[in-house]
Amino acid sequence: MSMEWYLVVSAFVFCIGAGGILVRRNPLVILLCLELMLNAANLALVTFARAHGNQDGQIFAIIVMVVAACEVTIGLGLIVALYRRRLPIDVDELRELQG
Amino acid sequence: MSLEAYGWLILLCPLAGTVLIGLTSQILPQKVHGAIGTLAIFGSFLSAVGGLFALQDLPKEERQVVAVAWDYLKTSGVDAELSLLLDPLSIFMALTVAGVSTLIHVYSLGYMASDRGYSRFFAYLNFFVFSMLLLVLAGNFVLLIVGWAFVGAASYMLISFWYRRRTATEAGIKAFVINVVGDIGLVLGTYFIFKHVGTLDFLKTFERVPQEFSRNDGDLVAGCLLLLVGAFAKSAQIPFHTWLPDAMEGPTPVSALIHAATMVTAGVYLIARMHPLFEQAPAAADVGAIVGCATLLVAATIGLVVTDLKRVIAYSTMSQIGYMVMAVSSAAYSAGLFHLMTHAFFKALLFMAAGSVIAAMAGNQNLDRMGGFRKVMPFTFGCMIVGGLALSGFPGLSGFFSKDEILSLIAARGDWHVVLAALGFVGSLMTAVYTFRMIFRAFYGDMVPEAKELADGHLHHPAVPTNPVSGEEEDYEVGFPGPDHHIAEHTLSMKVAMGSLAVLAIVGGLLQVPKVSHVLHDFLAPTFEASRFYEGLEPTDSLTYLAMALGGALALLGIFIAYTLWVKQPERPASIRDRLGAPHRLFVNKWYFDELIDTVIVRPFAWFGRFARNTFERIFVNGALVGGTTVGVRAGSAAVRAAQSGFLRSYAALLLVGVVVVGIYFLVVAR
Numbered sequence: 001m002s003m004e005w006y007l008v009v010s011a012f013v014f015c016i017g018a019g020g021i022l023v024r025r026n027p028l029v030i031l032l033c034l035e036l037m038l039n040a041a042n043l044a045l046v047t048f049a050r051a052h053g054n055q056d057g058q059i060f061a062i063i064v065m066v067v068a069a070c071e072v073t074i075g076l077g078l079i080v081a082l083y084r085r086r087l088p089i090d091v092d093e094l095r096e097l098q099g
Numbered sequence: 100m101s102l103e104a105y106g107w108l109i110l111l112c113p114l115a116g117t118v119l120i121g122l123t124s125q126i127l128p129q130k131v132h133g134a135i136g137t138l139a140i141f142g143s144f145l146s147a148v149g150g151l152f153a154l155q156d157l158p159k160e161e162r163q164v165v166a167v168a169w170d171y172l173k174t175s176g177v178d179a180e181l182s183l184l185l186d187p188l189s190i191f192m193a194l195t196v197a198g199v200s201t202l203i204h205v206y207s208l209g210y211m212a213s214d215r216g217y218s219r220f221f222a223y224l225n226f227f228v229f230s231m232l233l234l235v236l237a238g239n240f241v242l243l244i245v246g247w248a249f250v251g252a253a254s255y256m257l258i259s260f261w262y263r264r265r266t267a268t269e270a271g272i273k274a275f276v277i278n279v280v281g282d283i284g285l286v287l288g289t290y291f292i293f294k295h296v297g298t299l300d301f302l303k304t305f306e307r308v309p310q311e312f313s314r315n316d317g318d319l320v321a322g323c324l325l326l327l328v329g330a331f332a333k334s335a336q337i338p339f340h341t342w343l344p345d346a347m348e349g350p351t352p353v354s355a356l357i358h359a360a361t362m363v364t365a366g367v368y369l370i371a372r373m374h375p376l377f378e379q380a381p382a383a384a385d386v387g388a389i390v391g392c393a394t395l396l397v398a399a400t401i402g403l404v405v406t407d408l409k410r411v412i413a414y415s416t417m418s419q420i421g422y423m424v425m426a427v428s429s430a431a432y433s434a435g436l437f438h439l440m441t442h443a444f445f446k447a448l449l450f451m452a453a454g455s456v457i458a459a460m461a462g463n464q465n466l467d468r469m470g471g472f473r474k475v476m477p478f479t480f481g482c483m484i485v486g487g488l489a490l491s492g493f494p495g496l497s498g499f500f501s502k503d504e505i506l507s508l509i510a511a512r513g514d515w516h517v518v519l520a521a522l523g524f525v526g527s528l529m530t531a532v533y534t535f536r537m538i539f540r541a542f543y544g545d546m547v548p549e550a551k552e553l554a555d556g557h558l559h560h561p562a563v564p565t566n567p568v569s570g571e572e573e574d575y576e577v578g579f580p581g582p583d584h585h586i587a588e589h590t591l592s593m594k595v596a597m598g599s600l601a602v603l604a605i606v607g608g609l610l611q612v613p614k615v616s617h618v619l620h621d622f623l624a625p626t627f628e629a630s631r632f633y634e635g636l637e638p639t640d641s642l643t644y645l646a647m648a649l650g651g652a653l654a655l656l657g658i659f660i661a662y663t664l665w666v667k668q669p670e671r672p673a674s675i676r677d678r679l680g681a682p683h684r685l686f687v688n689k690w691y692f693d694e695l696i697d698t699v700i701v702r703p704f705a706w707f708g709r710f711a712r713n714t715f716e717r718i719f720v721n722g723a724l725v726g727g728t729t730v731g732v733r734a735g736s737a738a739v740r741a742a743q744s745g746f747l748r749s750y751a752a753l754l755l756v757g758v759v760v761v762g763i764y765f766l767v768v769a770r
Contacts, residue, residue: 021751030747095745 281332288325334366395421531657
């Protein structure tokens with residue numbers, strides 16, 4: 001199977017994630033969409049690693065997974081904190097950091 | 100010890116003195132500071148004497164020694180070193196400065212004894228002597244400029260010594276500003292010369308000047324004229340002289356040391372030191388001679404009418420320095436320097452005697468209020484007479500020989516220099532008149548209350564101390580030395596200093612008696628070996644005798660006129676004054692020089708300053724520059740602030756758009 005299909009799937013998944021971030025307001029869903037984007041990137045990295053015939057891309061993919069795990073930890077923690085303080089679970093309502 | 104070691108020691112003694120007094124000002128008692136200061140200067144004088152002997156041991160053609168301690172800066176083209184030039188001229192100046200300074204320190208021990216700023220006074224005085232010695236010993240232009248500026252600063256500190264007196268601080272500022280104008284002249288002049296000769300060292304400069312410059316070369320004349328600006332400002336020559344009379348606000352020992360004997364002669368020293376330059380630029384030298392002559396006449400006429408005791412002597416100082424500047428600018432070097440030395444003796448003596456009279460008057464300096472001190476202050480009177488006779492050029496005393504040597508040498512130059520010499524004789528007549536006018540008015544006539552009090556055995560002390568110039572009330576923290584005054588009759592140290600100077604004023608002239616001795620001329624010869632005029636300029640016998648006879652006769656005539664006018668017929672001066680209303684007004688108003696400078700320089704500058712503050716500063720700087728920047732920053736930050744909406748999803752959208760744009764850009768470029 002040629003490489004292009006993997007890249008097409010990767011781009012497709014990335015766009016779904018990006019679109020989800022732009023249109024959804026629930027922080028939990030935004031986190032899920034972020035995860036989609038990261039995994040799309042991982043797929044692309046692994047594909048390129050295969051294309052180049054070395055392991056660099058695979059190692060990158062593992063590092064991205066580590067980063068993703070951290071990000072999810074912090075993101076979920078924030079959401080739990082929001083829930084406990086009875087704040088609205090809606091990113092459009094949480095805009096106190098405006099300039 | 101070697102000559103170099105003596106040279107450094109001359110400088111180190113007063114520097115150590117000023118540092119020591121400054122550091123221990125709170126620890127040691129005041130008396131010790133006076134002793135430290137005096138001993139430091141005396142040590143410097145002894146080193147100068149040692150240097151004199153070391154110099155005389157050298158063969159005649161090697162008597163120009165450069166002592167280098169270290170380099171400040173040595174790159175291609177600039178060679179600034181900490182170097183001293185030890186030659187007959189600098190040793191002569193060091194001897195005069197340190198010698199007279201020692202006596203003035205001794206005088207100050209008594210005169211300033213009850214002043215609250217006693218320690219500070221000696222620290223300043225030592226600093227001044229250090230600066231002056233640095234000036235005269237400097238071996239290159241850089242060090243000369245450093246000494247030149249230090250001397251100006253020391254003069255400022257000492258004029259404003261009684262710093263709570265408004266008049267004193269104003270006089271100090273005036274002196275400092277005019278001196279800085281001179282400093283700028285000196286620096287620019289140095290640049291003009293350095294640009295061509297490519298060295299800052301004196302001896303190398305003098306060597307290269309005849310090769311680098313043709314006679315009256317434009318740049319050399321400009322450089323020399325700028326050096327003259329420096330010399331005129333320091334030596335109170337027209338039109339930079341207005342600070343000197345005001346400088347009399349300082350304590351009397353300061354007037355004696357700085358504004359008579361040493362600092363104001365720096366200009367004379369500068370011209371003598373730079374003689375190879377001035378001989379190659381005769382146009383500049385002629386300017387110096389003419390300005391010196393004008394100054395001596397203008398100052399003498401003002402001296403005839405001033406009623407402030409110290410200001411009479413100050414104008415006389417200006418006048419005598421006019422003689423010196425005229426002499427060294429007309430290539431009569433040894434005569435000019437000889438007069439510098441004798442003038443230091445008798446003028447310091449006159450100031451000291453005036454200080455004693457002022458003490459008896461409890462700070463009042465007005466001649467109109469004085470009279471009849473002859474009987475009650477015999478010692479002061481004697482010193483004043485000796486100083487006055489020497490200043491007038493009474494035959495046999497020091498001033499007679501030095502002044503007549505100047506005038507006969509200038510006349511020997513021929514051409515229009517004869518006119519200068521003739522005007523110099525007119526000036527010497529006026530010198531005798533104003534000197535003895537001052538003496539007769541202060542010491543003859545009816546006894547004033549202060550003199551009567553002194554005859555009863557105690558000094559006059561005012562109930563409320565006041566500023567003698569403005570009449571403002573003062574406390575004893577400021578102003579005329581403390582609660583106690585000291586006159587020479589009651590104070591040993593003042594007597595010693597004045598007595599020594601009186602002896603020097605009498606015998607000092609024997610160094611250079613025409614046809615008999617030329618000690619100074621021979622001694623200074625190595626410095627002036629390259630001069631065209633030094634050995635060649637010699638008045639004929641008849642000219643020498645004529646000058647001596649004329650000078651002596653004019654001195655006697657002047658004294659006689661003064662005696663007639665102010666002792667025999669005291670009502671005559673008033674009628675003469677009424678008859679000569681216009682010139683009298685001109686002289687009393689000091690030829691309107693203060694007003695002229697005020698109109699030509701001060702007011703335009705003040706106007707420009709107001710313009711800069713009101714128009715330029717407010718509209719351009721505040722409005723356009725500062726205001727424009729504020730508006731720009733504010734508008735920029737408003738735009739950036741608008742992007743910070745707080746909507747997470749808009750941030751994400753911006754991020755995506757950015758990534759897409761960057762991606763497209765690279766795709767396009769990569770093609």
